[in-house]
Amino acid sequence: MVKTSSARLLLPLLLCCFLLSVKICVATGTADGSEQWGYVEVRPKAHLFWWRYRSPQRIENGSTPWPTVLWLQGGPGASGVGIGNFQEIGPLDADLKPRKSTWLQKADLLFVDNPVGTGFSYVEDESLFVRTDVEAAVDLTTLLKKLYGENESWRNSPLFIVAESYGGKYAVTVALTIVEAIKAGELKLKLGGVALGDSWISPEDFVFSWGPLLRDVSRLDIKDADKSNIIAERIRQEIEKGQFLDATNSWSDLEGLIISGSNKVDFYNFLLDSADDPISLTAVQQSEKLTMKAYPTYLSSKASSSVDISSLMNGVIREKLKIIPKTVSWGNQSDDVFNSLSSDFMRPRIREVDELLSLGINVTIYNGQVDLICATKGTEAWVQKLKWEGLKDFNSIDRTPLYCTTEEPGVTKGFLKSYKNLHFYWILKAGHFVPVDQPCLSLKMIAGITQSPAVSSS
Structure with a gap:
């Protein structure tokens, strides 16, 4: 168990400040140096927020370098600093109690509210929201250049980019941008690998998986499964023609059909019914087909904690951090982030995965068995589209x-x-x-991915 107390959580130490239109600290942290956080202005009036934890299990002089995990949340518009940190893998849960399964046992953790406008990150001008995954990657690489340029001690720790959901599209694009920056001598770090968790890499393959999968588990009948496949085919053609905004709108139509035909299946766990959740889609949401926008609040509905993640972040966490501008509320720009990426939302990123593999970068894919939105069936389908020379041998070996x-x-x-x-x-x-x-297997998995010196024998 990580010995991170809520008392220590509330002991920030000011390190340095600068003035923009508001007073913002470049970086602050706890007095013992175990946590650091701050803003980087990646473009004029566009600010990314980051938070880094140093593991208490860190081995400084082992034969294997101690790793760092950069966690990228999905959405787009969901906060890694909030959701990934306090609801999934960080040292404390939403009740600010130690998490037994925190990934901090196996690596240092770096959370970034990416892209600008997500979580505590913000823009001062609405025209500054990113409109493509590549633009998000450039901003994130700019942040890493700043952080690794100022923190020489970080450079000995290989960086593993771990992403969830739409974050997988950020991960593969930023990994390539990082590789380019390293080659150009603009960024000094070692890229250890990329891990894609239930990632939206190929929207076409996922939408084609929904009808057959839900029919197999009795949530759709033949009639609605056939209707699903018809819309999926329309999406395929729109993607093929580069009509990505049209494909996003058709995706919304398909989600509406799935919601109706399945009697509101849970898109994040097809064994469940979304009507059982506090965030169950309202009639208005159903008409607007906003299932993906439920992503930032889904875990709060499932958690045993009574603490709402938004209340936590805009309350005690905001007070702890002390550098969030008064005009910024956690998550208040998330819808704008989603909408600004709507023309890139359905663009596949299989080519980027192929490029990483050809460069010899370690690529890990992990998928939850009962996920629907990024179903394993869809993930397996896009993997088979890889042009990577090792795919045939990969297919032939046993699990x-x-x-x-x-x-x-x-x-x-x-x-x-x-x-x-x-x-x-x-x-x-x-x-x-x-x-x-x-949580147990996830912790074992991340130890294997990062080759953490603290690998458990469990």
């Missing part, structure tokens, strides 16, 4: 079963297949939010 001996000895928790620099984890009994549904 290895995975267990958590400290939790349920002998019970299969998942499977792993690895060939060269491609690794695929099938996580059983998990939905879209794998670290929440399978």
Whole structure:
């Protein structure tokens, strides 16, 4: 268990400040240096917020360098500083109590509210929202140049980009931008690899997976499954023609059909019914087909904590950080982020995965068994579209079963297949939010991905 107390959480130390249109600290942190956070102005009037934790289990002089995980949330418009940190893998949960399964046991953690406008990140001019994944990657690389340029001690820690949902599209684009910056001598860090968790890499393959999958599990009948496939085909043609905004609108139509035909299946766990959730879609939301926009609040509806994530972030966390401008409220620009990316939302990023593999970068894919929005069936489909020379051999090898001996000895928790620099984890009994549904196996997985010196034997 990580010994991070709520008392220490409330002990910030001012390190340095500068003046823009408002008074903002470049970087602050706790007195013991275990946490640092701050803003980077990645473009004039466009500000990214970051928060880094140093692991108390960190091994400074081991034969294997201690890793850093950069966590990228999805949405687009969902906050890694809030959701990933306090609801999934950070040292404290939403009740500010230590999380037994925190990934901080295996790596230092860097959370970024990406892109600008997400979480505590913000823009001072609405024209500054990013409109493509590549623009988001450039901003994020600018932030890393600033942070790694000022923190020489960080450079010995290999960086692993771990993404969830739409964050996977950010991850593969920024990984390539990082590689370019390293080659140009503009960024000094070692890229350890990229991990894509339930990631929206190929929207076409996911929408084609929905009808057959939901028919197999009795949430759609033949009639509605056929209707689903018809809309999916329309989406395929729009993507093929580069009509990505039209494809986004058709995706909304398809979600509306799925919601109606399945009697509101939970898009993040197809074994559940979204009508059972406090964030159940209202009639207005159904008419606007905003299922993906429920992503930032979904985990709050499932958590045992009574603390709403927005109240937490705009309350005690805001007070702790002390540098959030008075005009900025956590998450208040998230809809604008989503809308600004609507013309890039359905653009596939399979080519970027291929490029990373060809460069020898470690690429890990992990998927929750009962996720619908980014279903395993869809993930497997886009993997088969890779042009990577190792794909045939990858397909031919056997999977290895995975267990958590400290939790349920002998019970299969998942499977792993690895060939060269491609690794695929099938996580059983998990939905879209794998670290929440399978915390033990997720912790074991991230230890394997990062080759953490503190790998558990469980």
